[in-house]
Amino acid sequence: MRKLAPLLITAFCFSLAGPIVVHAGEHEYQTAPYTGSAEFERMKQLVGAWEGTSDMGKEGEKVRVEYRLTAGGSALVETLSPGSGEEMVSVYHDRKGKLAMTHYCMLRNQPRMTLAKADAQTIELVFARKGNDIDPAKEKHMHAVRITFTDNDHIVQKWTLFEKGKDKGGVMLKLTRVR
Numbered sequence: 001m002r003k004l005a006p007l008l009i010t011a012f013c014f015s016l017a018g019p020i021v022v023h024a025g026e027h028e029y030q031t032a033p034y035t036g037s038a039e040f041e042r043m044k045q046l047v048g049a050w051e052g053t054s055d056m057g058k059e060g061e062k063v064r065v066e067y068r069l070t071a072g073g074s075a076l077v078e079t080l081s082p083g084s085g086e087e088m089v090s091v092y093h094d095r096k097g098k099l100a101m102t103h104y105c106m107l108r109n110q111p112r113m114t115l116a117k118a119d120a121q122t123i124e125l126v127f128a129r130k131g132n133d134i135d136p137a138k139e140k141h142m143h144a145v146r147i148t149f150t151d152n153d154h155i156v157q158k159w160t161l162f163e164k165g166k167d168k169g170g171v172m173l174k175l176t177r178v179r
Contacts, residue, residue: 006135008064010136010163013134014142018157019084022114027039033074033097034074036074036094036099037092037094037097037099037114037115038118039098039099039118040076040092040093040094040099040127040135041097041125042054042070042118042123042149043076043092043147044073044076045152046076046078046111046155047067047068047069048066048067048177048178048179049065049066049067049177049178050064050065050155050175050176050177050178050179051063051064051175051176051178052065052173052174052176053173054171054172054173055171055172056084056171056173056176058160061177063080063081064080064081064171064172065079065175066078066079066082066084067079067151068084071093073093074093074094075091075092075093076092076093077089077090077091078089078090078091078092080173084120086103086106087104088104088106089103089104090102090103090104091104091144094160095114097124098115098138099114099115099118099125100112100113100114100115100125100128100143100154101113101125102144103142105141107141107142109134109139109141110134111127111128111132111134111141111142111143112127112128112131112132113125113126113127113128113144113145113159114126114128116144121149121150122146122147122148122149123146123147123149124144124145124146124147125144125145126144127141127143127144127162137164138163138165138166139169140161140162140164141161141162142153142161142162142166142170143158143160143162144160145158145159145160146158146160150165152177153172153176153177154171154175154176154177155175156172156173156174156175157171157172157173157175158170158171158172159171159172159173
């Protein structure tokens with residue numbers, strides 16, 4: 001028993017120290033700032049609160065959108081109409097170095113979109129052919145979004161709705177940064 005006691009004490013100490021060492025390593029890893037694709041970096045500039053109008057219900061209906069970074073700066077969460085019964089969330093992130101997004105929709109589906117094209121003023125994402133569990137020929141879903149950066153404090157979002165494989169129009173949001 002006397003020979004076993006030091007071995008048990010050593011094992012006990014290592015069992016306590018192991019999680020501390022692992023946690024310390026995780027903290028060091030998370031402190032490095034994340035830099036993504038040029039398009040993701042552009043989207044990160046939206047962090048804050050935005051207000052404006054939407055043609056989703058009635059023309060000129062007031063809308064609020066909030067953007068915040070999460071996951072060590074590697075994902076941008078967009079919350080449309082936060083706290084309301086119509087709240088929707090989109091999460092923008094890079095997938096294999098290319099901007100991608102998942103939209104958690106009022107239609108109770110989650111279309112995934114990937115970058116189609118971008119220039120100095122516009123970012124366009126379209127329905128991803130791979131990784132979606134939505135049948136675009138049958139299911140109603142948001143199929144694309146175009147974000148136009150008018151300037152640092154004004155953007156326009158144009159969402160495209162698909163139903164039975166066809167463009168059924170969409171929704172336009174005209175937003176101004178409020179903070």
